[in-house]
Amino acid sequence: MKVYNIFPLTICQSKIDIEDKEKSNLISLIKEMKASSKNIDYYNKIGSWTGDTQGFENLHHNSEFNNLFGEIKKKLIEYLDVLNIDQEQLDIYIQRSWATISEGKEHIDRHSHLQSHISFAYYLKKSKEDSKIIFYDDKRHNELIPGLFESPTANKRKIMKKFNVQNSASISIDPEEDDIIIFPSKTPHSTQPNAVNNQRISISADISLIAKDSKLLEHLTPPIKNWIKI
Numbered sequence: 001m002k003v004y005n006i007f008p009l010t011i012c013q014s015k016i017d018i019e020d021k022e023k024s025n026l027i028s029l030i031k032e033m034k035a036s037s038k039n040i041d042y043y044n045k046i047g048s049w050t051g052d053t054q055g056f057e058n059l060h061h062n063s064e065f066n067n068l069f070g071e072i073k074k075k076l077i078e079y080l081d082v083l084n085i086d087q088e089q090l091d092i093y094i095q096r097s098w099a100t101i102s103e104g105k106e107h108i109d110r111h112s113h114l115q116s117h118i119s120f121a122y123y124l125k126k127s128k129e130d131s132k133i134i135f136y137d138d139k140r141h142n143e144l145i146p147g148l149f150e151s152p153t154a155n156k157r158k159i160m161k162k163f164n165v166q167n168s169a170s171i172s173i174d175p176e177e178d179d180i181i182i183f184p185s186k187t188p189h190s191t192q193p194n195a196v197n198n199q200r201i202s203i204s205a206d207i208s209l210i211a212k213d214s215k216l217l218e219h220l221t222p223p224i225k226n227w228i229k230i
């Protein structure tokens, strides 16, 4: 039987090559941010420390991060190339960027970034045992019986004989230190809840794609220079 697997979700993984000295400096800066958290009650030590909820959501304004974001920009362009999106016609904006630190069993629950187009996680510090990233499929085109892919009882009875990309509600990716994972912002994701982290540090950002020229374009966001504040 010929099988068509259609309508994929494309997530890209690549290496970011920056010097160890620069990485150590960024790690120190992020630890300083955590030490001066502005909303410490929000950090419950079940969830990871996330800089965007603690007053540090603009790493891209900090010149110490310039080189890193320059390297990341190259990867974002490669990602757009993979999807055959003509980046020459788009301005790529970082609208928000922050660090996360996970210690022990801390994790980040399932969420998505609905106010942007592309998001990424870059792993500045990560050991093999640290938590993976998990992506969830909201569409589940192949879930013939709703709930089947995640049903504990059906799972126990092995109604699904095995799981693969055709029949999974979630899939984990295991990045290494220096990796970047790039994905559509609207994709639900979390970190692995049951891992024990040895101070895993990642940097994330939300990216908006804005048309350089809005002429004859209906669906893209027009150039910000054409906006007026009212």
Ligand SMILES: [Fe+2]
Pocket: 111, 112, 113, 189, 204
């Ligand atoms: Fe996220």
